[in-house]
Amino acid sequence: MQDRLLGWFDRHQRVLPWRARKGRRPDPYHVWLSEIMLQQTTVVTVGPYFEKFLKKWPSVQKLAAASQDEVLAAWAGLGYYARARNLHKCAQAVTNDYGGVFPDTEEGLLELPGIGPYTAAAIASIAFDVPATAVDGNVERVVSRFFSIEEPLPASKKTIREKAAQLAKGVSRPGDFTQAFMELGATVCTPRKPKCGLCPWKDDCAARRKGNAEELPRKLAKAAKPVRYGKVFWLSDGKGRFLIHKRAGQGLYGGMYQLPTTEWITDRKAAAKLPAPFQETIKPCPLGESVRHSLTHFDLVLEIWTAKAPRAGTVKGLEEACWIHSENIGDYGLPTLMRKAIGLCAGL
DNA sequence: TATCCGTGGCG
DNA sequence: TCGCCAAGGAT
Numbered sequence: 001m002q003d004r005l006l007g008w009f010d011r012h013q014r015v016l017p018w019r020a021r022k023g024r025r026p027d028p029y030h031v032w033l034s035e036i037m038l039q040q041t042t043v044v045t046v047g048p049y050f051e052k053f054l055k056k057w058p059s060v061q062k063l064a065a066a067s068q069d070e071v072l073a074a075w076a077g078l079g080y081y082a083r084a085r086n087l088h089k090c091a092q093a094v095t096n097d098y099g100g101v102f103p104d105t106e107e108g109l110l111e112l113p114g115i116g117p118y119t120a121a122a123i124a125s126i127a128f129d130v131p132a133t134a135v136d137g138n139v140e141r142v143v144s145r146f147f148s149i150e151e152p153l154p155a156s157k158k159t160i161r162e163k164a165a166q167l168a169k170g171v172s173r174p175g176d177f178t179q180a181f182m183e184l185g186a187t188v189c190t191p192r193k194p195k196c197g198l199c200p201w202k203d204d205c206a207a208r209r210k211g212n213a214e215e216l217p218r219k220l221a222k223a224a225k226p227v228r229y230g231k232v233f234w235l236s237d238g239k240g241r242f243l244i245h246k247r248a249g250q251g252l253y254g255g256m257y258q259l260p261t262t263e264w265i266t267d268r269k270a271a272a273k274l275p276a277p278f279q280e281t282i283k284p285c286p287l288g289e290s291v292r293h294s295l296t297h298f299d300l301v302l303e304i305w306t307a308k309a310p311r312a313g314t315v316k317g318l319e320e321a322c323w324i325h326s327e328n329i330g331d332y333g334l335p336t337l338m339r340k341a342i343g344l345c346a347g348l
Numbered sequence: 349t350a351t352c353c354g355t356g357g358c359g
Numbered sequence: 360t361c362g363c364c365a366a367g368g369a370t
Contacts, residue, residue, distance in 0.1 A: 034366080036367095037366090038366040038367095039365090039366070039367045040354085040355090040364085040365055040366090040367055040368095041354090041355075041356090041365060041366085041367095042356075042357075042364090042365050042366095043366080044356090044357085045355075045356065045357090045365085046366090077354090077355075078354080078355075079353080079354025079355045079356090080353055080354055080355085080367085080368090081353080081354075082352095082353065082368075083353090083367090083368080086368080086369085113368095113369095114367095114368070114369090115368085116368045116369080117367085117368090118366070118367060118368085119366080119368080122366065126366095134366075136365090136366045136367075137364075137365065137366075137367085138365090138366070139366090154349090154350095178366090179366090182366055183366095185366095186365090186366080191363075191364065191365095192358090192359075192363090193359095219363095222362090222363095250369095251352080251353080252352080252353065252354090253353095253354090254353095293354090294354085294355080295353080295354060295355085296352070296353055296354060296355090297351080297352065297353075335354075336354075336355060337354085337355095
């Protein structure tokens with residue numbers, strides 16, 4: 001089984017920016033950076049971000065020396081911004097507590113911020129060729145089908161991990177096997193229309209025998225997404241600049257910049273009211289356009305309001321705000337949602 | 349165990 | 360248009 005998969009990988013692996021040339025050990029910094037970016041994010045999306053980060057910060061020490069604002073600005077658009085905050089913390093931990101050298105074991109890696117069970121196993125095996133089974137969404141799908149596991153996720157996770165470890169036990173090339181396992185799921189054993197004819201494991205696959213590969217893995221139904229409503233404010237100084245400010249906290253968009261906004265709430269009628277501080281000091285008017293954006297747990301509709309408000313800094317919560325030109329938005333950690341809003345307003 | 353956390357592409 | 364899902368982690 002292992003040799004068939006490794007042989008298939010040797011012939012068919014994709015060329016990826018973070019992948020070492022054949023016969024060479026990859027740089028642990030590159031492996032770590034790519035693995036954090038690839039969490040819940042597609043290979044195609046990650047590519048340009050990986051190149052940008054490596055060019056900007058060629059070593060873990062350089063990344064550690066950057067400010068969080070710089071890291072979040074470079075990460076902007078990738079989503080799940082806690083990953084970027086933890087990436088920065090992890091770089092600082094490796095630099096300050098580990099002498100700039102990544103731990104080479106699963107247990108050691110697991111101690112670091114932003115590195116969970118999957119990523120620890122992935123880095124240990126890929127960067128250091130240590131035996132470790134990395135179970136991601138691809139591996140879950142391959143294993144579910146190979147053993148025809150009918151129990152739906154996430155209850156089946158434990159069984160899947162055991163079966164995956166069983167398949168990986170004693171493998172000759174742990175790093176290549178980890179990548180091959182995921183590569184098989186990403187390119188052959190795909191969620192829809194799996195290419196079973198091309199699979200190196202087709203002769204032993206239980207789901208293929210039963211003809212229900214595409215139905216696996218089964219998953220528990222997800223809850224419906226609510227809609228939240230709010231307003232964003234395009235406040236200009238009359239000289240081509242507008243106001244942004246930094247979000248606090250570690251939660252949604254924590255540490256990222258944004259246009260001033262009301263809270264985002266599900267009560268549409270309550271959201272329609274203009275908060276008193278804005279009404280009294282800024283006197284904004286509706287632009288007649290809204291920004292729609294879909295997040296993990298809710299869909300968002302933000303109505304855009306505008307005002308010429310050179311004294312907006314006097315409004316509570318906007319004391320630390322700053323005026324910027326739209327050509328400089330790349331310098332700030334503005335999430336895609338806010339870039340959409342700015343795109344509609346820039347030029348007003 | 350369950351919930352929170354972004355974004356983009358695809359069928 | 361809409362649901363799915365992508366090299367998951369933290370709490």
